[in-house]
Amino acid sequence: MTCHKHLNHCHCTFVPSFVLNNLAKKGVNSAQVSIHQSNATRRKRKNKDVDMTTILADHSAQQMTAKGNALRQIYDCKQEYEQRVALVQEEGGPSLDDADANYAYEYAGVVRSYFENVLNRDSIDNSGLDLILNVHYGTNYLNAFWDGDEMTFGDGDNRIFTSFAKSLDVVAHELAHGVTQFTANLIYERQPGALNEHFSDVFGTAIKQHALRQTAHEADWLIGNDIMGPSLFGESLRSMKEPGTAYDNDLLGTDPQPSHMDHYYDGSSDNYGVHINSGIFNKVFYLVSMEIGTDKATQIWYHALQNLWEDADFTDAVAVLVRSGQILTKNKYVPLGTTQTIRSAFREVGL
Structure with missing residues (x-):
C-alpha cells in the first residue's frame, strides 16, 4: 500500500x-x-x-x-x-x-x-x-x-x-x-478529480471487456448502458470512444463530456467537472487501447496510477503515463512504439 x-x-x-x-x-x-x-x-x-x-x-x-x-x-x-x-x-x-x-x-x-x-x-x-x-x-x-x-x-x-x-x-x-x-489518493475535485473518475472508467471498462473476452475493437466502450431503464433505453452515461455522445434526450439533456482540451469545462458544477473533463483522458485510453489492446493499456495506466500524487493535474498525468509507457516497453510488457502511441493519443486531444 x-x-x-x-x-x-x-x-x-x-x-x-x-x-x-x-x-x-x-x-x-x-x-x-x-x-x-x-x-x-x-x-x-x-x-x-x-x-x-x-x-x-x-x-x-x-x-x-x-x-x-x-x-x-x-x-x-x-x-x-x-x-x-x-x-x-x-x-x-x-x-x-x-x-x-x-x-x-x-x-x-x-x-x-x-x-x-x-x-x-x-x-x-x-x-x-x-x-x-x-x-x-x-x-x-x-x-x-x-x-x-x-x-x-x-x-x-x-x-x-x-x-x-x-x-x-x-x-x-x-x-x-x-x-x-490507496494509490495516488487523487483529490476529488478539478483535474485531480477528473483523473480519479477517469481511472475508475478505465478499470470499469477493462474489467468488463476482460470478463466478456472482448477485444478493444469488439467492445462498445460505453459506461452505464446496462443500467438504463425503459425511459432511457439505448443511451449510456459516458462513451470512452466518443465522449459527448453518450446521451441526448429530454430527460438527461446532452452529454457534456469534451473529447478535446479546446472544449474543457471550467465551471464549478460536478466538483469542477470531475465527471465531465474525465472524457478527455477517456478518449486517450480508448485510442491507446485500439493500438495495443485494452489489457496492455490498462497495465500502463495502473503503473502510472501508482506513481501519481493527490493533486496531480492533467499535465502531470501526461508525463507520468508517457514515463510508464517507456518503463513497460523497456521491460517488454508492452510493444515497441507504445510510448509514441501514447504521445500521439494525447496530441489528438490537445495535450
Missing part, C-alpha cells in the same frame, strides 16, 4: 450530480430524493471522517490479519438509507433468492480476480482488504457510490435507471475508486 499522511475518502458516485439535477428539473421525484439523500450521506461521511487516526488504525489492524484473500460481505439495506443493515452473504456462502445480492457478490469476485490475476494486486488496497457491498439502499435510489470504506447500490426506479448492483462496470468502477484511494 502507498502510505499517505491522510486518505481522501471521497463520496464517489456513479451517476453525476448534474444528471440527477436535470432529472429533478423534469419532475422525476426519485431524482430529487436521491439528491437529498446523497447530500445527507456526504454530511454523515464528513462527520465520520473527523477522526482519521481511528480510520487508519482500523485499516492497519485488518492488514495485520490479512492473508492475501479479500473476503466478500454483502449487506441488505432493506430500503433504508443505512449501510450494513443485515448481513446476507459471506465468502463461500450459498446463492441467495436475492438477485441483486448475488450479482454484487459475483461481480465483486470478478473485480477481485482481475486485480489479482491481471494486475497482481491483492484487493483494492493491495493488502487483502475485505470487500463490503450494500444492496437495496433506500427507495428508488438512483445511484451507487464508494464512500471510502465500502460500496453501496441503489435499486433504481426501473424507469430511469435499473438496479446498479446488476452492472459489472458499475461495481468495477466504484471499487476502483478504492484502488485510487
Whole structure:
C-alpha cells in the first residue's frame, strides 16, 4: 500500500450530480430524493471522517490479519438509507433468492480476480482488504457510490435507471475508486478529480471487456448502458470512444463530456467537472487501447496510477503515463512504439 499522511475518502458516485439535477428539473421525484439523500450521506461521511487516526488504525489492524484473500460481505439495506443493515452473504456462502445480492457478490469476485490475476494486486488496497457491498439502499435510489470504506447500490426506479448492483462496470468502477484511494489518493475535485473518475472508467471498462473476452475493437466502450431503464433505453452515461455522445434526450439533456482540451469545462458544477473533463483522458485510453489492446493499456495506466500524487493535474498525468509507457516497453510488457502511441493519443486531444 502507498502510505499517505491522510486518505481522501471521497463520496464517489456513479451517476453525476448534474444528471440527477436535470432529472429533478423534469419532475422525476426519485431524482430529487436521491439528491437529498446523497447530500445527507456526504454530511454523515464528513462527520465520520473527523477522526482519521481511528480510520487508519482500523485499516492497519485488518492488514495485520490479512492473508492475501479479500473476503466478500454483502449487506441488505432493506430500503433504508443505512449501510450494513443485515448481513446476507459471506465468502463461500450459498446463492441467495436475492438477485441483486448475488450479482454484487459475483461481480465483486470478478473485480477481485482481475486485480489479482491481471494486475497482481491483492484487493483494492493491495493488502487483502475485505470487500463490503450494500444492496437495496433506500427507495428508488438512483445511484451507487464508494464512500471510502465500502460500496453501496441503489435499486433504481426501473424507469430511469435499473438496479446498479446488476452492472459489472458499475461495481468495477466504484471499487476502483478504492484502488485510487490507496494509490495516488487523487483529490476529488478539478483535474485531480477528473483523473480519479477517469481511472475508475478505465478499470470499469477493462474489467468488463476482460470478463466478456472482448477485444478493444469488439467492445462498445460505453459506461452505464446496462443500467438504463425503459425511459432511457439505448443511451449510456459516458462513451470512452466518443465522449459527448453518450446521451441526448429530454430527460438527461446532452452529454457534456469534451473529447478535446479546446472544449474543457471550467465551471464549478460536478466538483469542477470531475465527471465531465474525465472524457478527455477517456478518449486517450480508448485510442491507446485500439493500438495495443485494452489489457496492455490498462497495465500502463495502473503503473502510472501508482506513481501519481493527490493533486496531480492533467499535465502531470501526461508525463507520468508517457514515463510508464517507456518503463513497460523497456521491460517488454508492452510493444515497441507504445510510448509514441501514447504521445500521439494525447496530441489528438490537445495535450
